[in-house]
Amino acid sequence: MSVEQFLEHVDKQQDDYVQRLREIVAIPSVSCDLERRKDVVRMGEWLINELEKLGASTKRVEPGTQVLEGQTIDLPPVVLGTYGTDPAKKTLLVYGHYDVQPALKEDGWATDPWQLTEDSQGRMYGRGSTDDKGPVLGWLCALQAHKELNIELPVNIKFCFEGMEESGSEGLDDVIHQEAQNYFKDVDVVCISDNYWLGKTKPCLTYGLRGVSYYRITLKGPAQDLHSGVFGGTVHEPMTDLVNLMARLVKPDGTILIPGILDDVLPVTGKHGHSTRT
Ligand SMILES: [Zn+2]
Structure with missing residues (x-):
């Protein structure tokens, strides 16, 4: 047939x-x-x-x-x-x-x-x-x-x-x-088999997918409200700490700044299977 x-x-x-x-x-x-x-x-x-x-x-x-x-x-x-x-x-x-x-x-x-x-x-x-x-x-x-x-x-x-x-x-x-x-x-x-077609008539074979890593940050601060006139500027604010910490994770262009995180990531290959990174 x-x-x-x-x-x-x-x-x-x-x-x-x-x-x-x-x-x-x-x-x-x-x-x-x-x-x-x-x-x-x-x-x-x-x-x-x-x-x-x-x-x-x-x-x-x-x-x-x-x-x-x-x-x-x-x-x-x-x-x-x-x-x-x-x-x-x-x-x-x-x-x-x-x-x-x-x-x-x-x-x-x-x-x-x-x-x-x-x-x-x-x-x-x-x-x-x-x-x-x-x-x-x-x-x-x-x-x-x-x-x-x-x-x-x-x-x-x-x-x-x-x-x-x-x-x-x-x-x-x-x-x-x-x-x-x-x-x-x-x-x-x-x-x-959990992927998409390119339009109505063109199937595609996906041979790579991105992954997801989940992280959780727990910050602890004062157990109760502190008076701004008495404590302001002398006690670390959890939100300020969090912003500071988050700001160190990625650059505005998306580059991840955590040392070593990309060590095991293979370079992206070109159209014909050649590496685009030389
Ligand atoms: Zn799915």
């Missing part, structure tokens, strides 16, 4: 694919909202069900509990799936997430964020349609198309779908450590 024939088949399924995206955009799986936790879990279960329908074997991992809005609740499951176990093939691990950020019409949405809506130019709007339900669903649809056309996949695929990405991926680290020598043991490459 040619690539054209394959794509023709995919195009024919378009309405079905969009309908399924509509179905999952309508599940408000907001991970930071206590009220929505049941929807996050429902979304995870939807994926388990779909993976099994495709013939993948699944494993539902419960990563423990968290405290949210003062209540201790279960974290949503990490959904693991395996499609193909041929030892002669490489194994690809696909990561994605099924939770979303909150969305309210009052936030400035032109349409109901939980209802997938297509505009006159064919662009689809709906919370999670691109981050990250669309890409996750894309993998399932790709598997389905291969199955329908009886095309053998050139790789084994493992899936790791989490429901806490928009809330700091709480619980995921533990699952990764726990499964590193088990479920993920045979993985050769990882594809983080």
